[in-house]
Amino acid sequence: MSYNITLIPGDGIGPEITAAVLKIIKHTGVDINWEIMSAGMEAMDKYRDPLPQETVDSIARNKLALKGPLTTPVGKGFRSVNVALRKEFDLYINQRPAKTFKGVKSHYDNVDLLIFRENTEEFYSGIEHYIDSSRSAAETIGIITRRGCERILKYAFEQTQLLGRKKITVVHKANIMKFTGGLFLDISKEVAVNYPLIKYEDKIVDNMAMQMVLNPNQFDSIVTTNLFGDILSDLASGLVGGLGFAPGANIGQGAAIFEAVHGSAPDIAGQNIANPCALVLGAVMMLNYIKEHKAADKIEKAVSKVIEDGLFVTKDINPTNYVGTKEMGEAIMKELDRQ
Numbered sequence: 001m002s003y004n005i006t007l008i009p010g011d012g013i014g015p016e017i018t019a020a021v022l023k024i025i026k027h028t029g030v031d032i033n034w035e036i037m038s039a040g041m042e043a044m045d046k047y048r049d050p051l052p053q054e055t056v057d058s059i060a061r062n063k064l065a066l067k068g069p070l071t072t073p074v075g076k077g078f079r080s081v082n083v084a085l086r087k088e089f090d091l092y093i094n095q096r097p098a099k100t101f102k103g104v105k106s107h108y109d110n111v112d113l114l115i116f117r118e119n120t121e122e123f124y125s126g127i128e129h130y131i132d133s134s135r136s137a138a139e140t141i142g143i144i145t146r147r148g149c150e151r152i153l154k155y156a157f158e159q160t161q162l163l164g165r166k167k168i169t170v171v172h173k174a175n176i177m178k179f180t181g182g183l184f185l186d187i188s189k190e191v192a193v194n195y196p197l198i199k200y201e202d203k204i205v206d207n208m209a210m211q212m213v214l215n216p217n218q219f220d221s222i223v224t225t226n227l228f229g230d231i232l233s234d235l236a237s238g239l240v241g242g243l244g245f246a247p248g249a250n251i252g253q254g255a256a257i258f259e260a261v262h263g264s265a266p267d268i269a270g271q272n273i274a275n276p277c278a279l280v281l282g283a284v285m286m287l288n289y290i291k292e293h294k295a296a297d298k299i300e301k302a303v304s305k306v307i308e309d310g311l312f313v314t315k316d317i318n319p320t321n322y323v324g325t326k327e328m329g330e331a332i333m334k335e336l337d338r339q
């Protein structure tokens with residue numbers, strides 16, 4: 001079977017890591033016709049539009065995309081293309097696993113967290129403005145809907161059950177944001193009733209952050225609203241050795257976009273030192289999504305082995321004895337050959 005999939009290489013370290021990922025996927029024999037499209041800074045330079053219509057059309061046609069990181073100007077300039085894509089295709093689920101790899105120096109062993117983040121509502125809706133031209137005050141509106149809460153919560157409980165996970169932690173700030181946080185919390189209790197075998201608990205986000213740092217192994221699945229999910233998933237990646245290992249899936253009814261949790265890392269771009277694993281693992285999630293489980297398992301095993309051996313890994317994994325992005329990708333392919 002052959003697949004048409006949109007590829008957005010992205011900017012910063014995006015092109016380097018996507019190049020490695022494409023070679024690895026090709027090596028498994030899965031037949032993909034990549035439609036290479038631009039977005040973000042590159043598209044801004046080329047088309048004066050950070051999200052060109054032909055990129056949107058390509059994803060609409062293929063219903064599937066693999067995306068490198070995209071830079072968003074801070075505090076000015078165009079709005080996030082990542083957020084725009086999630087809204088355009090109503091990708092309301094952001095699924096972000098954080099798992100320990102043997103061979104990666106981190107503070108904990110055996111961390112295995114699965115974060116479900118609501119991906120379209122609340123403070124990422126882009127409803128914001130300065131109240132006057134002298135910028136004396138600013139307002140960002142975070143709307144949470146019953147529909148938005150229900151669909152992410154149902155998906156999180158359903159996946160938790162399907163994956164044989166035992167517990168779900170609902171994270172909120174309903175003590176202060178009594179309406180938005182309160183709605184999310186109330187609906188979580190309504191949904192939980194249908195999943196009696198999953199242990200349910202809720203935690204206020206500040207306590208949750210502290211508990212995750214103190215003892216991440218007490219958590220299993222985590223479901224939360226947009227902003228908290230964004231922050232807690234970076235925190236979770238820090239628990240397993242950093243952003244270089246954290247993939248993410250943006251999933252809706254009609255389309256899905258797979259990526260790394262990390263950004264475009266401008267501080268290390270163009271140097272062949274970025275860790276390709278997060279996007280490789282994003283591709284693994286994509287292959288599982290299209291039911292190419294065999295290829296997905298093979299890549300995941302090869303990544304684990306290369307990291308565990310520690311001989312061909314990037315600088316973030318071993319600062320004293322490291323190889324480049326490209327070379328780590330090649331080591332993963334060699335490992336695929338050995339399997």
Ligand code: NAI
Pocket residue numbers: 013068069070071072073074082243244259260261262263264265266267268273274275276278316
């Ligand atoms: P970042 O994730 O790009 O970088 C944070 C730190 O982690 C940096 O020190 C970077 O060198 C390091 N890092 C990130 N990925 C790495 C990798 N694969 N290997 C080794 N080290 C890695 O976050 P930052 O600096 O806050 O954001 C940079 C840009 O990326 C911003 O414009 C931001 O909006 C954008 N961004 C895009 C995302 C996406 O496309 N999904 C997600 C997050 C940020």
